[in-house]
Amino acid sequence: MTRWSLRGGLRSARGFAAGAGFVAGLALLLLVLGYDPVRAAAALINGAFGSWYAFGSGTLVRATPLIMTGLAVAIAFRGGVFNVGAEGQFLVGATAATAVALYGPGGNSAATILLCFLAGAALGAFWAAIAAILRTRFHVLEVISTIMLNFAATYLVSYLVRGPMQEPTHVYPQTASIPHTAELARLPGETRLHLGFLVALVSAGIAWWSMRSTAAGFRLRVTGSNADAASSAGRIDVRRVVFSAFAISGALAGLAGAIEIQGVTFALYENISPGYGYTAIAVALLAKLDAALVIPAGILFGALEAGAAAMQRDAGVPSVVVSVVEASLILALLASRGIRQRFRDNV
Amino acid sequence: MTTLFAAFLASAIRTATPLGLAALGELVVERAGIINISLEGVILCGAFGALLGSTYGGVVGGFLGAIVLGIAMAGLFAWFVVRLRADQIITGTALTILAMGVTGTLYRALYGAAGAALSIPTAGPLAVPGLSLVPVLGPGVFDQPAVTYAFYASIFLLWWWMYRTLAGLGLRAVGESPAAARAAGIRVAGVRTWSLLFGGAMGGLAGGTLVLAQAGTFAEGMSAGRGFIAIAIVVLGRWHPAGVAIAALVFGAASAVQYLLQAAGLGLPYQLFLALPYVLTLLALAGVAGRTRAPAALAKVDEP
Numbered sequence: 014m015t016r017w018s019l020r021g022g023l024r025s026a027r028g029f030a031a032g033a034g035f036v037a038g039l040a041l042l043l044l045v046l047g048y049d050p051v052r053a054a055a056a057l058i059n060g061a062f063g064s065w066y067a068f069g070s071g072t073l074v075r076a077t078p079l080i081m082t083g084l085a086v087a088i089a090f091r092g093g094v095f096n097v098g099a100e101g102q103f104l105v106g107a108t109a110a111t112a113v114a115l116y117g118p119g120g121n122s123a124a125t126i127l128l129c130f131l132a133g134a135a136l137g138a139f140w141a142a143i144a145a146i147l148r149t150r151f152h153v154l155e156v157i158s159t160i161m162l163n164f165a166a167t168y169l170v171s172y173l174v175r176g177p178m179q180e181p182t183h184v185y186p187q188t189a190s191i192p193h194t195a196e197l198a199r200l201p202g203e204t205r206l207h208l209g210f211l212v213a214l215v216s217a218g219i220a221w222w223s224m225r226s227t228a229a230g231f232r233l234r235v236t237g238s239n240a241d242a243a244s245s246a247g248r249i250d251v252r253r254v255v256f257s258a259f260a261i262s263g264a265l266a267g268l269a270g271a272i273e274i275q276g277v278t279f280a281l282y283e284n285i286s287p288g289y290g291y292t293a294i295a296v297a298l299l300a301k302l303d304a305a306l307v308i309p310a311g312i313l314f315g316a317l318e319a320g321a322a323a324m325q326r327d328a329g330v331p332s333v334v335v336s337v338v339e340a341s342l343i344l345a346l347l348a349s350r351g352i353r354q355r356f357r358d359n360v
Numbered sequence: 361m362t363t364l365f366a367a368f369l370a371s372a373i374r375t376a377t378p379l380g381l382a383a384l385g386e387l388v389v390e391r392a393g394i395i396n397i398s399l400e401g402v403i404l405c406g407a408f409g410a411l412l413g414s415t416y417g418g419v420v421g422g423f424l425g426a427i428v429l430g431i432a433m434a435g436l437f438a439w440f441v442v443r444l445r446a447d448q449i450i451t452g453t454a455l456t457i458l459a460m461g462v463t464g465t466l467y468r469a470l471y472g473a474a475g476a477a478l479s480i481p482t483a484g485p486l487a488v489p490g491l492s493l494v495p496v497l498g499p500g501v502f503d504q505p506a507v508t509y510a511f512y513a514s515i516f517l518l519w520w521w522m523y524r525t526l527a528g529l530g531l532r533a534v535g536e537s538p539a540a541a542r543a544a545g546i547r548v549a550g551v552r553t554w555s556l557l558f559g560g561a562m563g564g565l566a567g568g569t570l571v572l573a574q575a576g577t578f579a580e581g582m583s584a585g586r587g588f589i590a591i592a593i594v595v596l597g598r599w600h601p602a603g604v605a606i607a608a609l610v611f612g613a614a615s616a617v618q619y620l621l622q623a624a625g626l627g628l629p630y631q632l633f634l635a636l637p638y639v640l641t642l643l644a645l646a647g648v649a650g651r652t653r654a655p656a657a658l659a660k661v662d663e664p
Contacts, residue, residue, distance in 0.1 A: 042465075046465075046466070046469040046470075047469070048469075095449055097453060143642075147642065147645065147646055151645070151646040151647075151649055152649045153642075153645040153646060153649045154595075154649075156397055156449055156453075156588075157588055157591055157592050157595075157641070157645065158642055158645065160585060160588045161585070161588065161592075161638040161639070161641050161642050162638075162642070164584075164585050164635065164638040165635050165638050165639055165642075168631040168632075168634050168635035169631070169635070171631045171634075172629045172631035172632070175629075175631075176629060291457060294453055294457075295454075295457070298450065331464065331465050331468040331469065333460070333461050333464035333465050333468070333580075334461060334465045335461070336457050336458070336460050336461025336464065337458060337461035337462055337465060338461075339457055339461070340454045340455065340457040340458030340461060341458065343450065343453075343454035343457075344440065344451070344454050344455075344458070347440055347444065347446040347447070347450065347451060347454070348440070348444060348446070
């Protein structure tokens with residue numbers, strides 16, 4: 014919570030100064046590299062907010078996976094679990110949903126969609142559970158294990174879309190399109206925005222409420238802030254809490270993958286995620302690990318991603334520059350002490 | 361058979377060199393009680409520094425550029441972690457993302473979006489007179505690029521420095537108990553900063569090795585998780601220079617087996633081989649991590 018104290022004011026001033034300095038630095042960098050910063054900024058803003066269509070089809074469509082994976086990261090971090098594997102969990106979730114849509118029992122649309130969601134969430138949770146077991150049983154740092162699992166997931170998708178799951182003509186490295194019954198409905202308003210956005214909003218609401226008002230949410234927060242105290246004074250089964258934090262986090266990231274397949278791409282291919290799982294870390298930290306704030310943070314980063322694509326198209330600025338923006342944002346927050354120190358005392 | 365083994369050994373050592381260099385640097389950092397997750401970003405910056413440096417100053421300029429950019433990245437990490445006492449894991453993650461963005465942007469801006477097939481001067485193998493003629497081991501071990509010899513040398517130098525000098529004792533003290541070290545008159549922040557800068561130089565050198573002694577070109581994200589594997593190697597090597605060197609060689613050997621299997625044409629999907637180092641890291645960590653002890657102050661914020 015921000016309080017209007019002198020210290021708080023100084024801290025936000027430091028953060029603001031860091032942010033302003035960073036924007037100036039970025040503009041200077043673009044200038045030195047021979048780009049037009051004004052044109053780049055105009056293209057970025059126009060691409061993200063220029064029209065109702067751009068906002069819905071660009072910003073909000075990209076915000077959907079970012080909100081979901083952002084929630085995944087926020088919940089894990091709250092529990093002292095440094096899950097940086099949302100990317101891999103997203104990919105296996107997308108894979109599971111595609112497999113169920115293509116080879117599953119079929120049937121009516123609602124049932125198919127639900128089954129795909131379940132499959133995506135389940136495989137995402139399973140992928141995270143590997144890291145959970147490695148940490149709780151073998152004391153393996155999850156930062157390392159989840160990154161390794163990200164690479165494994167990437168190659169798994171690469172293999173599947175060129176091997177057993179490749180489309181029937183065997184020309185393109187992707188799967189066949191999923192049947193229409195598995196596709197998510199578009200939301201009214203003539204944009205590409207789909208039902209998944211509502212799923213993301215509802216998920217954020219549920220996460221916010223359970224973190225705040227349920228015993229499980231309390232156990233998660235206590236374990237995250239001090240695992241030793243949680244187990245000795247609170248008689249909390251820390252291992253179990255850590256395990257559930259991993260599983261829920263993985264399930265949300267996996268569901269994000271399923272939604273991306275069913276709402277946006279309609280087929281699985283290698284570069285289905287432009288690094289949503291990594292951007293999710295910035296989203297969660299910007300939201301101060303508060304599930305409700307993940308929504309605006311996700312929309313902000315969705316706008317950045319959509320704007321960056323427009324910037325590359327219209328001003329020729331490489332879109333990877335967004336990673337610089339994301340990283341600098343986290344660093345500015347760290348410098349201004351906006352991020353609660355010490356997420357984990359239980360390495 | 362001997363030539364096949366020599367080729368296998370040469371390939372194992374070639375792969376082990378960048379991993380080992382980065383891991384030895386990270387070893388010093390972790391012995392000072394810091395975990396630098398952004399080693400991945402350091403290696404990537406090193407690789408980019410090698411590209412920049414080599415376009416102006418050949419191979420030597422390339423390695424210099426690699427080391428300078430590696431140190432710069434590590435210096436940024438040190439500023440956040442040692443000066444501002446920011447969370448090490450979050451800082452490291454942010455800096456890795458920053459490295460991806462900065463090198464990607466600069467690479468596309470300076471060398472074109474398509475990434476024209478750049479030809480960079482590379483460091484060829486340098487046979488050690490006499491030793492390279494030793495049967496079986498010679499050609500694999502002593503017919504390598506110069507940077508590999510630097511790797512061999514740094515194993516011994518580091519061991520000597522860590523266990524036979526007062527400064528090395530100070531380093532280990534800082535990693536076990538910063539408070540006790542401070543009471544004994546050791547400047548904890550100074551030791552940690554210098555360790556990080558050393559780790560940055562080694563990580564940068566590792567990135568330079570990838571570009572100048574292996575690939576002969578730069579590609580976006582070419583560090584490909586090596587920084588994280590190097591951190592795992594430090595754990596597998598039980599925070600000791602010799603252990604780290606052996607763990608790096610085991611990894612190199614595993615990769616060499618991967619090439620052999622791929623060449624043997626068993627009809628297995630190539631993605632399986634590509635995923636192998638990462639899966640292997642997981643399995644190896646599961647086997648070792650619980651049975652060894654990290655420096656006591658590792659990853660903890662030092663509050664004097």
